[in-house]
Amino acid sequence: MSIKGSLPESFTSYRTPVRAELRKVVDSCPPVLRNMLRYHMGWQDEHGHSCQRESGKFIRSALCLLSCQAVGGDTSQVMPAAAAVELIHNFSLIHDDIEDASHERHHRPTVWRLWGQSQAINAGDAMFTLAYLALLKLKEKGITDEKIIGSTKMLSRACLELCEGQYLDIEYENHLDTTIEDYLNMAVKKTAALFAASTSLGAYLGSEDSKLVEFFRLFGKELGIAYQICDDILGIWGMEESVGKSVSDIFQRKKTLPVVYGLQTSGGEARKRLKKLYSQKSIEGEDITEVMKILNRLGARGYAENLAEQYYYKALAHLEATGLDTSRQAPLKQTAQFLLKRDF
């Protein structure tokens, strides 16, 4: 999901220290692997020359640090965890690009396109490992051993969900009977689990109140679902420039929410035709335009927007349930609103 417009200050304030932490971790990697990782992060080009093509917005690390800040924790202590969730996200992108055979990410060739699939698998594995090594740096920040172990467990559980979500995302490409429930289960695993790990890690490392941590986990989870739905909408109706990729979700027959809705709803002929289009091995050219027309006719966009809104409000309800001062909640609320690009 591309993020345009001015980023809220609360969101951007952690960008510089997070980048510094990420660079430190990535640069500790053996050179042969580091080149691929630095390229993926947008810090160097394919020839190893420095460049500024960073496209990630460090959403997950921002959520981690803002959650820590909200509970009154010391964000500088939590920086290694913020780096870890970002590294997990990026490892998953490198592997995801292979799995989806994506040629470009943010207008640059993907890692596998430049180094081949095999080395891109290794690059992803290395970044995965770096996430754990990043997390272990919490010790240098004075975080207790018990909390480091707790954090490792939280992150690992999220990773396992992420793997399951990735599995389902691919598996559903070949299904026509994916239900809204299936979709939501996939979105929870694929996206919301790491959002939830990010917010709960921030709260867990910044406070001793386990009830508070649980509210932050739920906030992250519901926000993650809303974010995935918005990403789905952008994947169909977003301008090609803003997402930096073509309408590959339709091409690959991804069971994004608007499509699942379209295939499930009682739309008569339109639905039948959509089913036929999605029975093909891939959807190309004019068929893509037709899919979009059908989805428009069936009101799939409105349905998805409405559901995203519902999850957004659920997320906020969990944030409010923390009972923290509204001034403490504000940066996370602003960030949530901004991420969904909506004036709900």
Place this chain on the structure above:
Amino acid sequence: MSIKGSLPESFTSYRTPVRAELRKVVDSCPPVLRNMLRYHMGWQDEHGHSCQRESGKFIRSALCLLSCQAVGGDTSQVMPAAAAVELIHNFSLIHDDIEDASHERHHRPTVWRLWGQSQAINAGDAMFTLAYLALLKLKEKGITDEKIIGSTKMLSRACLELCEGQYLDIEYENHLDTTIEDYLNMAVKKTAALFAASTSLGAYLGSEDSKLVEFFRLFGKELGIAYQICDDILGIWGMEESVGKSVSDIFQRKKTLPVVYGLQTSGGEARKRLKKLYSQKSIEGEDITEVMKILNRLGARGYAENLAEQYYYKALAHLEATGLDTSRQAPLKQTAQFLLKRDF
């Protein structure tokens, strides 16, 4: 490397509890991923029916537990670490089979051949995550938080080396100028790092003597190099049945030790011809026979066997340097001898 003949009792004694630990961890995985992992482990067929096709010999977990036993530790406490090193090895095999486009492993289709590359990447990622979750179970066994963190760091560092080794292994396919030094560096990363992590984890969790841990690390490292060289020899001169794969090392132009030796040695015409054969995109049919003939003529097998022997003795020297009773060293010594299938 296939292991024939009767396994020494010291080596097999841990098979049953390690398998039980591994099954517990793998079964905690979401069903969609679990099926692929159980298949890979040889516990079920591709349709999900139970079967007994386990081919792994749990070498790394045995090394971990025997090292723990040697230093007088409680092996039952260390079982989660033994499972973790085995899971790391198996995650790496699943990804390695994709990277090398291997169709079979121990006479069964590889995971990617049955589920496709994308899902096999996810399966490997899941197994990687499970290794960390396995390690965290050390807490239930009464291992201190400090040692759990130390173990996580040791395992992560080995993983990073493993990724680098995998990178080099593929990278060198396209090189003709790989030196013996390059080869050894690759073998240390690709194989010896995880052997070293296995032995040092066992010693670290079983004792408080850091010098002892270092000797076990070095023992594992040198043994790992010797093992990789023996595996290289088997990959060329081993019977197809015993390795469960064709002479794919030659087909894929892998820079195994005998080949590196052949390409580097001053062998006149024979060496020139070998270079020409290895300049092809792949080596097939009669060319494979010719490669073997040339390697025989150049004495590449003898060279490799001799080097393996040297590393075997280096490994034993580190074991002896521990100063532990010879009776305590014996099971590891037996295992090392058995792994290399040699009466040195």
